[in-house]
Amino acid sequence: MKEDPFLLGGRVFTSRLLIGTGKFAAADVMIHAVQAAGAQLVTVALRRLDRDRPHDNLVEPLLALKNVTLMPNTSGARTAAEAVRAAHIARDLCGSPFIKVEIHPNPHHLMPDPIETYEASRVLAKEGFVVMPYMPADPVLARRLEEVGCASVMPLGSAIGSGQGLATFELLRLIVRDARIPVIVDAGLRSPAQAAAALEMGCAAVLVNSAIAVAGDPPGMAGAFAQAVQAGRAAFHAGIMATGEASATSPLTAFLQGENRPTVGDQET
C-alpha cells in the first residue's frame, strides 16, 4: 500500500486492524490470529492471576511477536477511579503508554459509561497516557474526549459481542466528519464486510474481538478481516461513487438574468 500511515500516540502503524483478546479458546489460537491479522495493537485485560495456570500468560508470546504494541484495557472497572488505577497498574506491568479506557458497569449490555469514561480519560490524558476511550457513538462526547486530550476515540458499532455491525452508522458518520483524531470503531463487528464499510466511510481503523475469537477458524477469520480493512481503506482513498438523487420539481432559476442566462432547456437534469 502507498504512504498511508496510521498515526496514533506519536507512533506510526501500518495495520488498521486492532485485535481484542477475549473469548479465545486457547492462548496459542489467539497468538496465531494476531499474526494472521498482521495486527500491531492488541488489547489485553487485567485480571486476577489464575493460580492454576500461573505461567500461562498472554504477555510473553504477544511481546515476542515483532511489531505488536500492547494496549491494556480497563475492563472490569466500573468507575473512573478504578479505571485510572488499572491504567497505572497496567503501565507498570508492561510499560506501554497506550490505555484503552473501557468502563461498562452494566453486564446486561456492556454499554460504556460516558461520564466515568470522560473523567478517566481526562485524568489519564493529563498524566501522559495515550488514551483510547471506548465510548457510545455520541458525536458531542467524541469532541469532548478529543478536547481533553485523547489520542483517538473508539465509538461502538453495536454492543460488545452482539454482532450487530455498524448499527450506529449515522452517528459514526457525524463523529468521523468532525473528528481531528483517529476514529476507531470498536465492538459489534461481525463480518469482514462490516469492517470494510467502517473504513470506507472514513474511520481510521477497527477493533475486532468476538468475530475472530468465536469463528470456526480464528486465524483464517483474522486474515479475512485484515484484507477487508485494507480494501475499505483503499476504497476510501479511491473515492467512492455517490448515490444519485433524482429530483423533478419545477425550475428554480428562471428568475436569474444576465448575459449567460441559463435557459431551462439547456439545463441538465
Add this chain to the structure above:
Amino acid sequence: MQVCVNGETCATRAVYVADLIRDQGADPARVAVILNDAVLPAAVRATTRLADGDRIELLAFAGGG
C-alpha cells in the same frame, strides 16, 4: 499466618510479599500486586512484610476487553 490471596484465605509462611509471589508460582515480572487496596510497587516487594489478615490481589494480563 492467614492471608487472603485473590479472595481466598490461606495459610502462608512467607515473610515478605516477594516470597508469597514465589510461593504462588507467579512470575514476578508479569504480576501486579495490590496489598490491602493499595498498589504495591515492584521495587518494595522484597522488603514489605506480610501481616496476619492481609488481603493481597495478584493481577496479570489476560485475554479480554
Add this chain to the structure above:
Amino acid sequence: MKTTTFPEPRTLNSASVAAALACSAPDEATFAALLHADPGRHLEQLAQRAQQITRQYFGRAIALYAPLYLSNFCSGGCAYCGFAADRRQSRRRLELPELTDELAALKAMGFEQILLLTGERTPQADFDYLHACVQAAARVFHEVTVEAFPMSVAEYGRLADAGCTGVTIYQETYDPEAYARWHRWGPKRDFAARIDAPSRALAAGMRTIGMGALLGLADPLAESLALYRHVRDLQMRYWRAGVSVSFPRLRPEAGGFQPPHPVSDIQLAQIIFAFRICLPETPLVLSTREAPALRDGLAGVGINRMSVASRTTVGGYRDASPDTNRQFAVSDERNIAAFCAALCQRGLDPVFKNWDAAYRSEGTTCT
C-alpha cells in the same frame, strides 16, 4: 490563513458536477467543483440541490431580522462605503432616548431579532456606547447581534454579558493586496487583526458569528473559497458556536465606487448554492441590498435568513424619515407585510423569533 490561490479546476464534466451534488460529505474540493460548474448547464441542478438541503436543515422557515444603525460616525477609510470619513454627510448617533424610540418602533413592527451597526471606533461611537446600546436592546429583543469594529476578547466577553448573542464581522476581502488598496487609512488597515476577530469573539464565548466577503472587491471565486476555509476552520475549532454566512455584494454606484470585480446575479446565486450544498447546517443570509426578484428567488433556495424593511441610515424606523446618508442603497423596499406575503406565496414560513432570552442566565456565553 492559507493563500487565496484557486485550485486548478478538475475537468468539470457533468459527471464531476453530479458527483459533487450527490456528495454526502462535501469538502473543499466539492465546494470548488460547484463554484466552477458551468452555470449555463448546471445552475438549475445546483438550485434544486440547494433547495432540497435548505428544506432538510431549516424546513421552510426564513428567519427575519432588522438592521439598526446606531451611528454613522466613522474614522475609517473604506473606499466603497457610504460612511467613510471623507464622505460628506451629517454625522450623528442615537442618544439613549432616541434609541429607546427606535427599539420600540422595531418591536412594534414585529421584530425579535435585531442587528446593531456602527462604524470603526470613534470617540462618539466607542465601545462603551455600543455596550450601553446592547444593554438597552437586550431588554427589548430576544436576539441582539452586533456588526461593528473589531474588539478584544475581553470586550466581546463584556458585550456577551450585556446580552449580545452574536457578532457579525465581514473580512471584506481575503486578498491582502485588494484589502490594502480599499482600506485607505485607520485601524481597519490591519488585515490580521480583522481576520482574527471572529475567532476572538468565539473565544470570548459569543454564541454566533456572522461572516462574509464583500463581493466585488476581488475575484469572487477566490474570495468564496477563502471564506469557506475560514468558516470551516472556525466551525471545527469552536464547535459549540453557530457560524452564519452573508453575501453582501457591491453594486456599482453612480458617481461612486466601482467594484473592480462586479458579481452578476448568476454568479451570486451559484456562490450561494455552493455554500448551501457544502455547509448544509450553516445559516445563509441575504439583505435588502438585493432586489426583490432576486431575494424572492433565493429565499429557501440556499438562503434561510433575511433582513426586511431595512433602513440603512442612523435610526430611521421611528419616523419614516427620508432615506439619506445611507451606508448603502436598499433595493428591496417592501414592508414587512408585503415581504412576508411574498414568502408565504412561495411556500415559505417567515419567522421572527428563533431564540428566547429567557434561556439566558448571567451573560449569554456558551463556554
